[in-house]
Amino acid sequence: MPSTIRDVAKQAGVGLGTVSRVINGSPQVSAETRERVLSAIAALNFIPNPTARRLSLGKTLTIAAIVPWFTRPAEVERLRGVENTLAESEYDLVLYNVETPEKRDTYFRDVPRSERADGVLIVSLSPRDDDVEQLAHSTVPIVLVDANHPSLKSLNRVITDDVAGGYAATRHLIDLGHTCIGYISDPLETPFNFTSSRDRMQGYRQALTAAGVPIRSDYYRQGEHGRYEARRLASEMLQLPERPTAIFAASDTQALGVLEAAQDRNLRVPEDLSVIGYDDIEISEYIGLTTIRQMLYESGKRGVELLLEVLEAPATKPIYEVLPTELIARKTTAAPGI
Amino acid sequence: MPSTIRDVAKQAGVGLGTVSRVINGSPQVSAETRERVLSAIAALNFIPNPTARRLSLGKTLTIAAIVPWFTRPAEVERLRGVENTLAESEYDLVLYNVETPEKRDTYFRDVPRSERADGVLIVSLSPRDDDVEQLAHSTVPIVLVDANHPSLKSLNRVITDDVAGGYAATRHLIDLGHTCIGYISDPLETPFNFTSSRDRMQGYRQALTAAGVPIRSDYYRQGEHGRYEARRLASEMLQLPERPTAIFAASDTQALGVLEAAQDRNLRVPEDLSVIGYDDIEISEYIGLTTIRQMLYESGKRGVELLLEVLEAPATKPIYEVLPTELIARKTTAAPGI
């Protein structure tokens, strides 16, 4: 049984208020008394009970992070930014991992409550129309990381400009001389409401339109996230009479599937087919994959920093930060053959 | 300001004890009263304050997990097992991510305290001699996952038999006809005290000895975890006058580095060099890497299950579970050329 603040007070021969003041560094304590209290604390190996502290302060000293499958390398990297930044603060991190649509809805409803957390970080899960109102009225500060919503003027958020990223990827292929450019992505509509694939596609279309390249619907396929499905989709696309000479995949993981499909059909990369991904996960450099790098670690870090700032001093208006993307040209893209 | 149990009591016209009993499903409440309380709860949108509950119960309702860099795919997969299993319980998961030796020591000392958590999961960080005594005397139940210690009879743990895994990997190469077999691993001695590389090496040596193959010290190199360093180490080893015909890497990530080194030196895999890794991370199948699969997700899941069991009914003697490994033969190993 751990010792309490009252044990310390008795041991040091002071009142409990004084012990509390010493713990919290109040200047209202004489040097001599402080010394006595500190040695009593050391003697009893006393550590203040965080639960009692929380109840008394009316704060949970906890930040909740709602994150979809943290198996995905990109999400893990964001989370690492969150964890590292939070470790230096007095806040604990509690994880809510979303692997099903039901969990998403449960967590959206139950987690942003002042009894559970002082602040909530929602990562890569964009609110839907009916969520927005609810979240906006939450008494708990919320920061969205890599999540967006067109009508979302009322929530703080740190996003990557995925439209610009999609544009840059497509533009890179156009600049190399490609005009037959495919796009392979996860489903644009899911119960999770990820928006990144939609935004990247929008960038893709804008780049094509700006360059005067017609948009062909058979150059676009969507399917479950993951290598296998991407491989299947790419295979289909590569069997078209007029097959694309370049494919833009909505993530590096999916780009790996496209590379497999090329191999299946004996197409050389980049001579016969250029491939560009998105994220710049660790393995991409190993493969030599051309990709769009986004600031994953920083997005988590900035999200937490914003949240902590808002907790200190509630912001007058919602904060909106955009992180840049960067084209990393490696070995899987080149001018189209012949 | 959220409503409290007293608000509910007033609204329903009952005493607070009754409300508490309804919340906790005590049978000592008449159906009619229960109904009245439940509708008051619904009307006030009441949720019991977890902090007050914790203080009153004298439990934190929290499980702490101390994990080294969760960037590594293998650790993430273990954590996923932890998170998924815990989500179904009433416990929250608080993460302590260890990226420096200092943090390791701080967390080992401060986290296993009854004020912070009801149970602690220590993943992939083996205690040292001086830690063991301290941890064994902790009042908080502890389960080690993928962590071991020779004298560790007093702590619960779920481990992978890395000696057997190392043996199986080496044996596979011997069976193919190799006798010049290198081993590349992370440093055997680190401030974090990982034991897996040591154990795998022990299996490697046992397999060689059992087959009557002499152990050569120049066929062993250690260096920082990661692809780059592994690539450098493998390059050195492949420049030996009598270079190895097969290399066993202590992790799949490092095996990737070995593959790069082979490519650098224009060695064909598996014709000129066989390569086997360890872990079977997601990318390994893509690469076609022969490897030793360990039950990563299950190790986290079992660790939590054990912890929850111990919390229910303190075990009379420490639990010790060993998870099996499995050889996954793919395309990077074959009989030595010529």
Added chain:
DNA sequence: TCATAGAATGGAACCGGTTCCATACAGGAG
């Protein structure tokens, strides 16, 4: 010398649950 402001300190009240003890009441036995 006395009034007074300021510093140092003690501890009651409070945060919002749980639990246990006291009390009220119904129904069955004698």
Added chain:
DNA sequence: CTCCTGTATGGAACCGGTTCCATTCTATGA
């Protein structure tokens, strides 16, 4: 009709901190 048992219920005390108010003591100025 009385006594007893068991069920239903109310609420004080408690968990271990923080905070604020009251009190004591000291130093300063008139």
